[in-house]
Amino acid sequence: MDNSLPPADELVLVDRELAQLDARRSQLLARRAWLLQVLYAPMAPAAAMRPRPPVADSTPRSAQNVLLTLGGTLLTIAAVAFTLVSWGSMGIGGRAAVLFVVTSAALAAPVALLRRSLVSTAESVAALGLALMVLDAYALHRAALSETDGLGYAAVASAVLAGAWTAYGSALSRLRIPLPVAVVAGQLPLPLGVLAAGGGPTAFAWAALVTAAADGAVVLWARPASVRITAVTGAVVLGGWALLTGGWLSLASPWSGAPLLVAGAAVTLYVAWRTPALAVAASAVAGLAVVTAVGGLLRAAVPADWTVPVYVLCALVLASVWRLGATAAAPSVSAGSGTTTAGPRLPRGVRLGLAGAGAGVASLGVVWALPPVVAGLLGPMARTTGVWSGEHAGRVLTSFPATAALVLAVAVAAFAAVPRLWTRCAALVLAWGLLTALPVSLDLPYAATLALQLLTAAAALWVAVRPGPLTRGLRAAEAPAGPTSAGPVLTPPSAGGATPWAGWAPTGTGRQLSAVEPGTVLGWAAYAGGLASALSAVALALDVRGATFLVLGAVLGLLTGVAVLGTDAQRVVAACGAVLAGTGLVVAVAAAGGFEDHWTALALLLVPAATAAVGARTRPPAVALAVEITGAAVALPAFGLAVSRPAFLALALALGGVIAAATAVRPERRRFASWTAAALFLLATWVRLAAFEVTTPEAYTLPVTVPALVAGYLRRRRDAEASSWTAYGPGLAATLLPSLAAAWTDPEWVRPLALGVAALVVTLLGARFRLQALLVLGSVVLALDGLHELAPYVVQAVGALPxxxxxxxxxxxxxxxxxxxxxxxxxxxxxxxxxxxxx
Incomplete structure (x- = not known):
């Protein structure tokens, strides 16, 4: 029996089987790839392989706290509503029963809850019990004691509640709420009692201070952090109120405010002594209170102008506690026994706070004394009268107390007594400020003011160049015992000599630290003051003609001396200032002689001539360069003054060119000075041509082109690789382009013809010698010039065509x-x- 299928059906079956095999093969290949990845990939921790549970939005503890807080709050609201709304519908027995049962249950429940370790629940129920006690006190007043004074009852009730909560919190020490709440209630009895008794601001401040002292005791002796934080907050609020009230009373009634301030200072200082973390801040507050108290008492006994000096003196005495404390801490040797004992020592934080308070008050006093300094320095510069009018501007700050000078003097003495660089700098600056303020504070006459300003400038500039005496006695800082691998090596400056100071500037790890010389710092501080005083003296001297010459001459001499004796940077600045002072003298002479502007311009050219001569003989080069640049800058206003007279302007420009040409003889100035001289000579030529009403552009451009082409030829001889654009481009463009512009507007034929011939020659030379600049410029100009000549005929021909x-x-x-x-x-x-x- 033959069971074979027809070929067509069998082909369909084979195709179907092959398709299934392909699909199965793809599945097996994907599975094989996954297995290889699992086998050969790094083994990950087992925990990472397991799926992670979803992250909860809240922890069980936080959820529990929210629920307990919400429940306690709702119960408290219900109790308040019951007390205020439903209380009146119950009899006296019902009221007492409800009060006793609910409050007792709320206070007793935490005991059982704590035994079961339900601390959070106990906290919530205890908070409800504390709130119920407040409601009980309120209900008692409404029901049985309604005729008593509300403030007095509140004072007694808050005291009773504070005691009860303290006992309750002490008995149940695991509860965190009762003790801080007891501290809060303890802030109320004394202030409320004073208000109930009708006490004024002073009595209320004393009550607040006593309460703050009690808070301080709690801070010192209580252990729970929440209790101490609450007590600190109460002490700051009530103690601050007491001290502010004492400060106000020290102004209105010093004998009432002083005891309050002193008592507050004593309490604060004791807290600072016992609490190192609060030592600096607390002792600073105590220091301010003492200065305010003593200063207020002394202020009442002196005139009004002496108010600030009194406070400054008290502050300086307080600031000296820093040095007194350090001295008391120095060891002493017992006579005959050879043993060393240490004197009583204030903690460092306490000394720092007291000294900082005194220094802060003294600094405020110095700031108060600065307006006369500013007026003395800047007043002459705010000119309200004419120059050389003989009139002087009105005095400013006439009502400002003259004791400002005393404050500055005391500050100078205080800073000078401390052997530190910054204090010595402060003393120097304040001494300069004192001398500057004296004319304003003492209302000195014009001549005395001018003389004092010159003396101040001279003294400051002398200190700037000879600061050695001011550096004596400065302490050297203590260096580490030796270098460490983790930090730089410190090498202190020599202890001998006149400049021992420990200001080191780091130059790198493991390397030595370079010392900053104190003489340099003090010198520059004095230098700045000297220059400012000299400028102010010059401004003041402009009131009188003779004073102007005298002051300008004195300033010129002083700055010249600094330029000779000072350091490099000081010499540069002083040299520039001396040149400006000399310029002022020249202008003053011209003004005194009645010179017109153009003659004054020629006179001003004496300054750059002199600076060019002096600069050739001055060393170091930096000073010489500064002198010459300043002198050259003076030539600019000279040219500006001569603008109204073209002939004199041309002469001034030519003289400037002569000065620049003479400077160009020196090798170090040749390049810049030679170009400057060429530019000035060219400008002088142009101005002279304009004065002669010459309008031909070639008269202006050819003097530029000829020397430029000569210079370019010499450049190409020295450097055969130089570009023709660099050598000949500027010179050719200076004449060809302006002439081309003139030719396009010139109706005559001479200029276009001459320009075309010149452009043809330039083009041929460029092609012959293979010079790009000549070929391009010549061909372009020749083409444009030819186009200009053909343009009329082209236009005519185009017009005749269809x-x-x-x-x-x-x-x-x-x-x-x-x-x-x-x-x-x-x-x-x-x-x-x-x-x-x-x-």
Whole structure:
């Protein structure tokens, strides 16, 4: 029996089996790839292979706290509503029963809850019990004691509640709420009692201070952090109120405010002594209170102008506690026994706070004394009268207390007594400020004011160049015992000599630290003050003609001395200032002689001439350069003064060129000075031509072109690789381009013809010697000049042609160019390459 299928059916069956095999093969290959990845991939921790549970939005503990807090709050609200709304509908027995049962249950429940370790639940129930006690006190007042004074009852009730909560919290020490709440209730009895008794601000401040002292005791002796934080907050609020009240009373009634301030200072200082973490802040507050108290008492006994000096003196005495404490801590040797004992020592934080308070008050006093300094320095510069009018500006700050000078003097003495660089600098600056403020504070006459300003400038400049005496006695800082691998090596400056100081500037790890000389710092501080005083003296001297000459001469001498004796940087600044002072003298002489502006301009040129001569003999080069630059800058206003007279302007420019040419003889100035001289001579020529009403552009451009081409030729002889654009481009452009612009507007034929010939010659020279600049500039100018000459005829011819002919010619041109585009492109490239190969 033959069971074979027909060929068509068998083919379908084979195709179906093959398709199933292909699908199974794909599945097996995918499974094989996964197995290889599992076998050969790095083994991950088992925990990472397991699926992670979803992250909870809240922890069980936080959810529990939220529920307990919400429950306690709702119960408290219910109790308040019951007390305020439903209380009146019950009899006295019912009221007592409800109060006793509910409050007792709320206070007793935490005991059982704590035994079962349900601390959070106990906290919530205890909070409800504390709130119920407040409601009980309120209900008791409404029901049985309604006729008593509300403030008095509140004071007694808060005291009772504070005691009860303290006992309750102490008995149940695992509860965190009762003790802080007891501290809060303890803030109320004394202030409320004073208000109930009708006490004024002073009695209330004393009550607040006593309460703050009690809070301080809690801070010192209580252990729970929440209790101490609550007590600190209460002490700051009530103690701050007491001290602020004492400060106000020290102004209105010093004998009432002083005891309050002193008592507050004593309490605060004791807390600072016992609590190192609060020592600096607390002792600073105590120091401010003492200064306010003592200063208020002394202020009442002196005139009003002495108010600030009194406070400054008290502050300086307080600031001296720092040094007294350090002295008391020094060891002493017992006579005959050889043993060492240490005197009583204030904690460092306490000393720092007290000294900081005194220094802060003294600094405020110094700031109060600064307006006369500013007026003395800047007043002469705010000119309200004419120069050399003989009149003087009105005095400013006439009502300001003269004791400002005393404050500055005391501050100078205080800073000078401390052997530190910064204090010595402060003393120097304040001494300068004192001398500057004296004319304003003492209302000195004009001559005395001017003399004092000159003396101040002279003294400050002398200190600037000779600061050695001011550096004596400065302490050297203590250096580490030796270098460490983790930090830089410190090498202190020598202890001997006049400049022992420990200001080191790091130059790198493991290397030595370079010392900053105190003489340098003090010198620059004095230098700045000296220059400021000199400038103010010059401004003040402009009131009188003779004073102007005297002060300018004195300033010139002082700055010249600093330029000779000072350090390098000081010499540079002083030299520039001396040049400006000399310029002022020249202007003053010209003004005194009645010179017109153009003659004054010529006189001012004496300054750059003198500086050029002095600069040639001055060393170091930095000073010489500064002197010459300042002198050259003076020439600019000289040229400006001569603008109104072109002939004098040309003369001034020529004289400036002579000075620059003489300076160019020196090798180090040759390049810049020579270009400057050429520019000035050229400007002088142009101004002279303009004065002669010469309008031909070639008269202005050829004096530029000829020397420029000569310079370019010499440059090409020294450097054959130099570009023709650098050597000849500027010179050729200076004449060809202005002449081309003039030729296009010139109706005559002479200039276009001459320009065309010149451009043709330049083009031929460029082609002969293969110079790109000559070839390009000459051909462009020649083409434009020729186009200008052909333009009228082209216009005439175009006008005679039919209107259709120009477009047709343009079309034919475009067709011709398009047909030979590739050839024209190759020709343009070859031309570009040839021109590019030129120099």
């Amino acid at each position: 209107r259709w002919l120009p477009p047709a010619l343009a079309g034919l041109l475009l067709l011709a160019v398009g047909a030979t585009y590739e050839q024209r492109l190759r020709d343009a490239r070859r031309l570009r390459d040839r021109v590019a190969r030129m120099r």
